[in-house]
């Protein structure tokens with residue numbers, strides 16, 4: 250059997266995987282052998298946990314927390330404030346109009362108390378706020394338009410961190426986003442986190458989702474992003490790494506197996522990525538893949554429905570791919 254990733258990287262950073270109740274079952278031995286950190290793929294999002302004002306549904310999240318406890322794995326919480334997978338009731342008042350600022354903040358506080366409190370014993374860090382920075386190229390763009398921003402104003406971000414800190418003073422609190430290596434977005438994320446720190450908001454880390462592919466982003470942009478975020482003096486984590494064999498705008502659906510050369514290119518790509526991460530291991534505390542092996546990934550449905558993307562180090566039968574070999578030889 251191949252060497253375990255978590256053992257190989259034990260002096261550098263955690264090796265994590267996003268899971269759900271199905272993959273905990275179907276990928277159990279792979280997860281237990283190679284990974285020492287987990288994230289719930291969907292089960293701890295607002296809509297999953299709290300679909301109605303007076304209804305919490307913890308079943309699926311509890312399955313993941315139980316697996317982490319049983320295996321002695323680190324568990325990341327994902328996520329408390331997001332514009333997706335968040336129920337409509339949250340933003341409406343009793344008469345069906347727009348919720349008032351105070352009402353929305355009180356609901357957020359109460360949700361965070363309940364959820365963060367419940368998993369305090371096992372979750373060591375939370376993605377408190379997810380994807381609030383704008384993707385626009387327009388120089389003046391900063392925050393993404395959302396109901397949170399519309400109803401509360403910019404301080405919904407600071408408030409979320411304060412509520413999370415109050416609920417679990419020991420938890421490490423992260424800001425998490427994608428396109429994090431894009432130079433425009435990089436500066437905006439830096440500016441947001443810098444200003445939170447200047448206001449004394451409890452924030453301890455920056456999560457780089459790292460939904461990458463064989464071609465984008467460039468290694469130089471990845472390095473520049475890591476350099477820049479490291480200057481904040483916070484810990485960095487890759488939180489949702491995958492390396493699709495397709496460019497984001499490649500909409501082909503006909504491949505039933507990777508083309509000749511794709512897996513070799515992917516191996517080279519993964520090698521350069523992990524060399525970079527290893528170089529910055531003083532700053533990087535965890536590298537989490539958004540899945541574990543090519544039999545299951547959200548990329549099977551996004552951005553193109555019904556095609557494989559083969560983004561991981563392990564293939565559809567959980568055997569190590571060429572990319573695994575390259576990553577394993579670095580430490």
Ligand code: XIL
Pocket residue numbers: 290291379427458489547
């Ligand atoms: C994705 C899940 O993987 C999918 O199953 C779901 O349908 C949509 O959300 N950024 C994030 C993650 O922060 O929560 C998203 O997860 C992927 C993009």
